[in-house]
Amino acid sequence: MHKKKPKKVFVQGAIPPEKIAHSVANHQSKTSIGAHSIFLGQVRADEVDGKTVTAIDYTAYEEMAEKVFHDIREAAFSKFDITCAHIYHSLGKVKVGELCLFVFTSSAHRKITIEATNFFVEEIKAKVPVFGKEIFEDETHQWKVNK
Amino acid sequence: MHKKKPKKVFVQGAIPPEKIAHSVANHQSKTSIGAHSIFLGQVRADEVDGKTVTAIDYTAYEEMAEKVFHDIREAAFSKFDITCAHIYHSLGKVKVGELCLFVFTSSAHRKITIEATNFFVEEIKAKVPVFGKEIFEDETHQWKVNK
Amino acid sequence: MKVTVKYFGLVAEAAEKSEEVMEFDGTLTASELKAKCLNGLSITDKESIQIAVNQNLDDKTTLKDGDEVALLPPFAGG
């Protein structure tokens, strides 16, 4: 039902866990929904050559990214019979343990929503021009690459 | 890390959305986690012969169900490299739009957690002795069957 | 020999009870006990009712004294 409304995906800084509760609560009046599937990306304290990541600083080619997010939504709605889909991605600094990605889809049936969320996550990782600078505890950094 | 701690799965009545935020927040100190996957079952206002479902009243063979939940957890931890897994299922009356199932797994990597959550959902639907009485607005009912 | 029989969901509804202790002589398999318990109940699809003996699905086993048998209609969790 939100299909045509343009969405703002990027949020500044980490995504608070309360946003998840809030998004779910907002869908309790939609009584055709039987299943929600949620994916959350959390910044990991990876160790590289003895140094530990403390945060990722996200930047993006924002205009292109919003366009790609839109195209992914359109593709998802045409592939999967989902009721709603919401995506939030952080920009700026997100500390280890904090959330940087929140994908949320809803459908009448479980298989559809699980597949749709998976589709969103894979497409976002592969196609959206977002860049991540992994910052170590000594203030040095390396550039993250999706696998 | 919670692998060995026995878990209580059943909760009385609907699962509040705040429980999701709370569960996620509890995992922000686990910095080896890179991905969370969540599945939520929500009671749907299905229409059957012109009557609409208003709630599902869940009962279970509780002793067996807790044992089956435990076996599913053990199987999941041996199949998937997950950090944590949490399951909550409602007993008693859950109204349309409310949540009756909350599956939450976490891992270093996205594919593992998505597959693990999917495994839990399918196993729970197929193997756990939970019964659902779908109550219509005129107080008549029918017994729900998982497909 | 005594076994406890537990009824759930639509079986409990049709039987108008949730539990009973049954006593009988001789041997009986789980599925023979099921047939006995469901006999006369208005349940359309008796094939769909599964049997658990001591909390494990099993319709082949021969019952022993003290067993807990459960008659389980189709699952509807989640």
Next chain:
Amino acid sequence: MKVTVKYFGLVAEAAEKSEEVMEFDGTLTASELKAKCLNGLSITDKESIQIAVNQNLDDKTTLKDGDEVALLPPFAGG
């Protein structure tokens, strides 16, 4: 002819700039412009840098006046 070139992530870091307007005569493909922009920069894997022209990934196209070209290092979203 003028095109705007945008630099992101490790490319912006190596180039020490995030955007510039480049002027040149004649024709140039997107990948020729990329080679020009990356020339001399300390980037190990130049192959991994993708080009977007007017927000679409494209390294084949011949650039037109007013195009917006972006040099995109490997994606790291999510």
